[in-house]
Amino acid sequence: MEYALKLSNVCKEYDSSEFALDNVTFDLPTGTVMGFVGENGAGKTTTIGCILNTLKKDKGSIEIFGKEMNDNDIHIRENIGVVYDGDNFPNYLSAKQLSNIMAGIYKQWDITLFNKYLEIFSLNSNQKISKYSKGMTMKLAIAVALSHHPNLLILDEATSGLDPVMREEILDIFLEFVENENHSILLSSHITSDLERIADYITFIHKGKIILTETKDNLIYNYAILRCSDKNFLSLDKEDIVAYRKRDYQIDVLVSDIEKARRKYPKIIIDHTTIDEIMLLLVKGEN
Numbered sequence: 001m002e003y004a005l006k007l008s009n010v011c012k013e014y015d016s017s018e019f020a021l022d023n024v025t026f027d028l029p030t031g032t033v034m035g036f037v038g039e040n041g042a043g044k045t046t047t048i049g050c051i052l053n054t055l056k057k058d059k060g061s062i063e064i065f066g067k068e069m070n071d072n073d074i075h076i077r078e079n080i081g082v083v084y085d086g087d088n089f090p091n092y093l094s095a096k097q098l099s100n101i102m103a104g105i106y107k108q109w110d111i112t113l114f115n116k117y118l119e120i121f122s123l124n125s126n127q128k129i130s131k132y133s134k135g136m137t138m139k140l141a142i143a144v145a146l147s148h149h150p151n152l153l154i155l156d157e158a159t160s161g162l163d164p165v166m167r168e169e170i171l172d173i174f175l176e177f178v179e180n181e182n183h184s185i186l187l188s189s190h191i192t193s194d195l196e197r198i199a200d201y202i203t204f205i206h207k208g209k210i211i212l213t214e215t216k217d218n219l220i221y222n223y224a225i226l227r228c229s230d231k232n233f234l235s236l237d238k239e240d241i242v243a244y245r246k247r248d249y250q251i252d253v254l255v256s257d258i259e260k261a262r263r264k265y266p267k268i269i270i271d272h273t274t275i276d277e278i279m280l281l282l283v284k285g286e287n
């Protein structure tokens with residue numbers, strides 16, 4: 001299997017905070033979409049900074065398209081489209097001026113494609129970015145990221161601030177992008193319904209550590225929650241428990257094989273689960 005991204009034991013500490021990335025390891029197979037989820041401050045943006053080399057990692061290796069990127073690897077950089085949650089461009093520019101700048105930066109800058117996205121996104125090319133709404137600036141950033149024909153998109157909260165109609169349109173554009181088998185996406189998001197729609201893999205990060213990386217289908221179809229009484233809970237095999245969380249009147253137990261759990265524990269209520277619920281159990285529960 002080929003990988004667009006391969007992170008092995010990436011560590012990063014900040015001088016001015018207690019936070020650290022702790023041996024972050026995950027792979028993004030080429031041609032797939034990975035959702036990157038975690039609570040606020042879990043380390044998603046820090047990880048993305050290390051991948052893009054805008055932050056210097058302390059340890060570990062990061063391969064992009066099978067190669068470690070260094071500061072002057074222009075070819076790899078041109079091949080990555082990036083969208084940050086926040087200011088992506090100087091806001092005194094208009095989209096048209098931005099396009100002229102991008103044409104000087106990216107060899108493969110495609111002005112026709114960029115103008116097509118401006119039209120799809122209803123963005124006025126002569127208006128200053130400072131006059132755009134948050135949603136409009138996100139759309140502009142997505143248009144720029146797609147218009148230099150990258151093979152990898154790295155999107156940090158790229159759909160936040162967009163209304164559901166526009167989110168759906170943009171998710172369709174992302175899905176169209178990965179129809180090309182050489183294209184891949186790493187998408188960090190708190191909007192897990194978006195990830196349920198487009199991700200092939202989900203990686204969970206918590207306090208700087210990767211706590212689970214799985215195919216989305218496995219999470220949705222095979223992971224499940226047992227709603228246990230204290231007595232039920234004590235009867236479980238420990239090896240079946242991925243994580244558990246005590247609630248007022250029950251203990252929710254996350255398991256990774258619903259069919260096995262149904263066979264082994266026929267008297268316990270078992271529910272299918274969601275990415276949100278899995279994250280709550282992994283983050284707030286015990287294991």
Ligand SMILES: Nc1ncnc2c1ncn2[C@@H]1O[C@H](COP(=O)(O)OP(=O)(O)OP(=O)(O)O)[C@@H](O)[C@H]1O
Nearest residue numbers: 014016017019038039040041042043044045046047
């Ligand atoms: N430049 C910095 N110096 C010191 N600490 C930092 C710096 N940047 C981030 N941090 C800390 O690192 C931790 C992880 O931040 P990061 O932005 O990577 O999290 P995140 O998962 O992207 O969060 P969110 O979902 O809120 O965007 C936080 O505790 C943050 O305060």
